[in-house]
Amino acid sequence: MSTLHLAILAPFIGALIIPFWALHIKRVHSGWIVFAIPLALFIYFLGFLSTTSSGQTVQETINWVPSLGINFTAYIDGLSLLFALLISGVGALVVLYSIFYLDKKKESLHQFYVYLLMFMGAMVGVVLSDNLIVLYIFWELTSLASALLISYWYGRKKSIYGAQKSMLITVFGGFSMLAGFCLLYGVSGTFSIRELIAQADIIAASSVFIPAMILVLLGAFTKSAQFPFHIWLPDAMEAPTPVSAYLHSATMVKAGIYLVARLTPLFAGGAQWFWIITIVGLVTLLWGSLSAVRQKDLKGILAYSTISQLGMIMLLLGLGSAAYYVDSDQAAAYYSVATVAAVLHLINHATFKGSLFMAVGIIDHETGTRDIRKLGGLMAIMPVTFTVSLIGLAAMAGLPPFNGFISKEMFFTGMLHAITLEGFNMGTWAVLIPIIAWIASIFTFLYCGILFIKTFLGTYTPEKHEKKAHEAPIGMLISPILLASLVVVFGFFPNLLSDSIIKPAVTSIMPALSTNASFDISLSMFHGFNLELFMTIGVVVGAISLLLLMKKWQSLQLYQRERDPLNVVYDRGLDGLISGSQFVTRLQMTGLLRDYFSYMITFIVFILTYTAIKYGAFIFGVSHTAPIPIYVWVLTVIFITATISILFIRKRMTLIIMVGILGFLMALFFVIFRAPDLALTQLLVETVSILLFMLAFYHLPELPKETAKQSLVTRNVVISVAVGSLVTLMGISSFIMGSDLNLASVSEYFIQNSKELGGGYNMVNVILVDFRGLDTILEGLVLAIAALSVVAMIKLRFKGGEDT
Structure with a gap:
């Protein structure tokens, strides 16, 4: 096993160790052990920076189910390394924050850290997996671990509601995504992302290209809380603040972003990819910013701001895909500005939003409330938290000299480039993209201003708080201070990550740029007095105007909802x-066995009939037949007569005997057609069955005297005739039997391979033991589980009897 695979499995191994650590070693806080895992992973992934920055990749494979093309392939390039660093780096800071945030005496910390490590390992697995099926497995593990973390305080109804909502929406998207992966496999014959991208032209020409794209995007949109699937994210805020800071700002919600970025080289050849992602991202950006303004809960504001920011990144990825439609290298570099902005803002968002979530958690922890209507005047009481929040909010609002300003300016540049896009039949409608984006930016600045003013300015009212407000201990402040420091550092030194992280990630999304000599990333805080700068000034003026007029519009019903x-x-x-x-x-x-059989048999008849008709399986006519002896005709008449007589028998014992006669007659047919082993098996089974039936039915009450309803009789007759007719038609069909059609019979395979592969001459036994070995084992497992259940119920019954 390679070190890459160990890096993926390390958090899961830690999750197995934590419960035993918490049980036996109580002196050392289990959080410190957990903290070491993401910290070690972060340092380990830093070692790949030189590899990816030089354009190289690393790939390690463990064969899993090679016959189905499913292998555990770990792959690192610029994009996967960026996400791996975010997952491990922010994860380490979140664990450090949680050590001081969660009460060791009141909380079940071992459960919290097990869930957190599960999620961390699943996210690392998502971004490092080259195989789509393995990626899907980790993808669903993130949904499961997220739901467990959201419902960590399971005594609260809102926590359970939020966990259920997130699970239902994201798992729905996950199933859709899996269907899309299967369609891609049907066209390409591979689950490898690298190999799929190499066959992008073949897949684009396939009839399943659009359905596969839509299904995959459903998975990405639900996970990244895009409109209209965004509604799970605000309710997920019922989770502890460390969870919100990790899952819902830096990692889980970025999984959909990662998937879109990773599969852009595969799907961007179709204009539908551009339109779907651009429109969904634009709507999400605007809806999230408008909704954030209406929130009164600090985490609610941050939740909708996250939705808006995710829409912004998704919009940038959609616009950046336009580079796939141009032939000129210079034009491709021109349109790729949107993709560069997406990657840059991905990093920036993780820093400022992570620090803001932690700051909000501190405010809640030290005052007992997150309601902005009860807060105010905390600037002097909590100066460190105030400073961290100011930096984070200024960055999110897009103000200099913080990193958010740089990505916001590039965002406006990408929006303005949309006006000049060719090949999309946009016409003058293209101007709506920068206009809507600009309006959404105004509301982004507005909700940042509301959060800042309502929390830190104004009058301090301690009577509205559950606790006496004070600054948090230093241990709780370390993580948000580090993240806020990165906001400042990346703002003053914007090119610090340009060549090492941003450029490799962008070239992973757009491989053609790696050979483009004109493509270069040079970031700066000031680009002169251009249109983007005036758009930013307009955002500030517009938002401040709304803040000054807030008393007039905050009474609107829309704001109150x-x-x-x-x-x-x-x-x-x-x-x-x-x-x-x-x-x-x-x-x-209904509780009636006859109804259950009716449902199952009706479905079987329907599906078999439909399949046979669709594929023309009802083909009749045989060119040669063997002579049928007179005694076979006699046995057949007896068999049919005995079968029909069952319909008119009312006595149970007589009915059982007649059924037994049918079984013995069937054994006689086996003897006639030279199958003595089957005949012996039939005789033994039929004898035991008759004895058991007679023993069981002897103690049952008499059959009711009332006559069955006519509708029930009619239903039974119709089902019986349908089953008999279908089996008869399939039995005499030349297509099914392979007669005169030169079709290979499945029996020939077993005849030729029973000895060589199964080691036996008795073909039936070899089929049951070897060829159907797994099925037989599972049947035995089902019987064992049923037996254990019966034993458990009997013991419980006896125990209950003793108690009473």
Whole structure:
């Protein structure tokens, strides 16, 4: 096993160790052990910077199911390394923050850290996996671990609600994504992302290109909280603040961003990719910023701001894909500015949003409230938290000299480039993209201003707080201070990461840029008095104007509605799903075995008939037949007569005997057609079955005297005739039997391979033991589980009897 695979598995190994550590070694806080894992991973991944910055990649493979093209392939390039550093670096700071944030005496910390490590390992697995199926497995593990973390305080109804919502929405997207992966495999014959990108032209020409794209994007949009799937993210804020700072600002919500960026070389050849991502990102950006203004909870504001910022990054990736439509290297570099801005803002967002979540957690921890209507005047009481928040909010609002200003300026540049895009039939409508983006930026500045003013300025009202406000201990301040420091450092030294991280990530998204001599990344705080700068000034003026007029518009009903209206759609849809499933359950689960058999047999008849008709399986006519002896005709008449007589028998014992006669007649047919082993098996099984039936039915009450309903009789007759007719038609069909069609019979395979592969001459036994070995083992497992369940219920019954 390579070190890359060990890096992926390290958090899972840690998750296994933590419960034993917490149980037996209580003197040392388990958080310090957990802290060492992401810190070690961060240092380990830093060692790949020189490799990726030189344009090289690292790939390690462990064969898993090679016959299906499923291998555990770990792959590092500029993009995956960027995300691995974010996951491990921010993860280390979050764990350090949680050590001082969560109460060791009141909280089940071992559970928290197990869930957190599960999530960390799953995210590392997502960004380092080259195989789509392995990526999907880790993808769903992130949803599971996220739901466990959101519901960590499971005594709160809102926590359970938020966890359920996040699980339902993201898993729905995950299943859709898996379907898209399967479509891609059907066209290309591979699950490898590298090999899929190499076949991009073939896949683009396929009829499943658009369906596969839409299904994959559903997975990305649900995970990254894009409109209209964004509604799970605000409710996920019921999780502890370290979870919000990690999952919902730096990692989980970025998984969808990663998937879009990773598959851009595969799908960007179609204009649909550009349109879908651009429109969804633009709508999410605007909707998130508008919704954030209406929130009264600090984490609620940050939640919707995260949605807005994710929409911004998604919009930039969509616009950046336009570079795939141009032939000129210079034009490609021109349009790639949006992709550079997306990667840059991805890093910036992780720094300023992580610090803001931690600062909000400190405010909640030290005052007992996150309601901005109860806060105010904390600037003098919590000066360090105030400074961290000021830096983070200024960066998010896009003010100099912080890193958010640089990415915001590049964002405006990318939006202005959209006006000049050719090949998309946009016309004058293209001007709407920068206009809407500019309006959304005004509201971004506005909610940053509201959060800052309502929390730190104004009058301090301690009577509205549950606790006496004071500054947090130094241990809780270290992580947000480090993140805020990065905001300042990346602002004053913007090219610090240009060649080492940003450029390798961009060239991973757009491989053609790696050979483009004109492509270079040079970031600076000031680019002169250009249109982008005037757009920023307009944002500041517009937002400040709204802040000054806040008393006039904050009484609007729209502002008073904090809850997203799309939640109504989700709640009603979930209620409808539950009531619908209950209706179907009541309709299906009648408690009558005959109904269950009717449902199953009807479905089998329908699907087999449909398949046979679709593929023309009902082909009749045989060119040669063997002579049928008279005794076979006699046995056949007896068999049919015995079968029909069952319909008119009312006595149980007589009915069982008649069924046994049919079984013995079948054994006689086996003897006639030279299958003595089957005949012996049939005789033994039939004898034991008859004895058991007679023993069981002898103690049952008499059959009811009332006559069955005519509808029930009609249903049974229709089903019986349908089953009999279908089996008869399939039995005499030349297509099914392979007669006169030169079709290879499946029996020939077993005849030729039973001895060589199974080591036996009895073909039936070899099929059961070897060729169907796994199936047989699972059948035995099911029987064992059923037996254990029966034993457990019997013991519980006896125990209950003794107690009573």
